[in-house]
Amino acid sequence: MTTEVYTTNRLRGPVNAAFFQLIGGGLDRFLHARKQRVFADVPDTVVELGSGVGANLRYLRPGSTLIAVEPNRAMHARLRTAAQRRGVRLEVRAVAGERIDLPDASADFVLSSLVLCTVSDPARVLAEVRRILRPGGRYAFTEHVLASDSRALRNVQRMVRRPWAWCFEGCSCERDLATTIENAGFAHVDIETYRIRSPFLPINSQIAGIATA
Numbered sequence: 001m002t003t004e005v006y007t008t009n010r011l012r013g014p015v016n017a018a019f020f021q022l023i024g025g026g027l028d029r030f031l032h033a034r035k036q037r038v039f040a041d042v043p044d045t046v047v048e049l050g051s052g053v054g055a056n057l058r059y060l061r062p063g064s065t066l067i068a069v070e071p072n073r074a075m076h077a078r079l080r081t082a083a084q085r086r087g088v089r090l091e092v093r094a095v096a097g098e099r100i101d102l103p104d105a106s107a108d109f110v111l112s113s114l115v116l117c118t119v120s121d122p123a124r125v126l127a128e129v130r131r132i133l134r135p136g137g138r139y140a141f142t143e144h145v146l147a148s149d150s151r152a153l154r155n156v157q158r159m160v161r162r163p164w165a166w167c168f169e170g171c172s173c174e175r176d177l178a179t180t181i182e183n184a185g186f187a188h189v190d191i192e193t194y195r196i197r198s199p200f201l202p203i204n205s206q207i208a209g210i211a212t213a
């Protein structure tokens with residue numbers, strides 16, 4: 001069932017905000033090469049799904065504008081502070097990606113990292129991304145996915161399923177997001193599947209790419 005109303009968890013919301021701030025730099029080292037590739041040529045105004053506490057601000061130019069679709073209010077204060085520090089103008093939309101309050105064909109560039117794992121309905125979020133992108137606009141992503149090429153990793157993902165989803169507010173490590181993105185109706189999709197070697201085994205299967213509307 002799709003939930004469009006997001007309720008910030010009073011315990012896990014602030015804990016996750018602090019956690020992602022703490023591990024942000026370390027996590028970025030594992031994803032940096034792909035992020036540099038897919039977040040290259042970012043225009044001056046960008047829409048981001050699930051900005052969290054601002055892990056991707058470092059890929060935006062100072063003076064640019066970030067429209068952050070971030071329903072988790074526990075993230076907002078840290079996100080604002082980080083944007084100010086990076087000199088990025090910030091517009092926060094406290095809505096879920098399943099129903100983005102932006103007009104049709106109003107964005108040139110949408111990005112996300114480690115977000116489609118957590119949204120209630122990835123296909124619906126991608127339909128919203130397509131709706132708000134202008135023809136030719138780009139959706140750039142780095143996401144963790146089901147380890148379809150490794151039974152050992154799949155077992156790990158299955159074993160941690162419930163505690164992981166509880167801790168990380170609905171996050172699933174078992175989504176085949178490459179297929180979901182390929183089936184989302186974009187004009188062109190370029191996806192790379194790769195493996196990182198982080199201590200967070202369930203998220204080591206990754207995809208990165210660009211989908212063009």
Ligand SMILES: C[S@@+](CC[C@H](N)C(=O)[O-])C[C@H]1O[C@@H](n2cnc3c(N)ncnc32)[C@H](O)[C@@H]1O
Pocket residue numbers: 006020049050051052053054055056069070071072075095096097098112113114115118119120
């Ligand atoms: C694992 S965190 C990733 C944060 C950040 N993108 C990063 O790379 O560190 C997932 C983020 O998705 C956000 N989120 C959860 N459900 C969402 C939804 N339905 N629409 C948009 N964002 C959502 C969460 O609030 C959280 O900030």
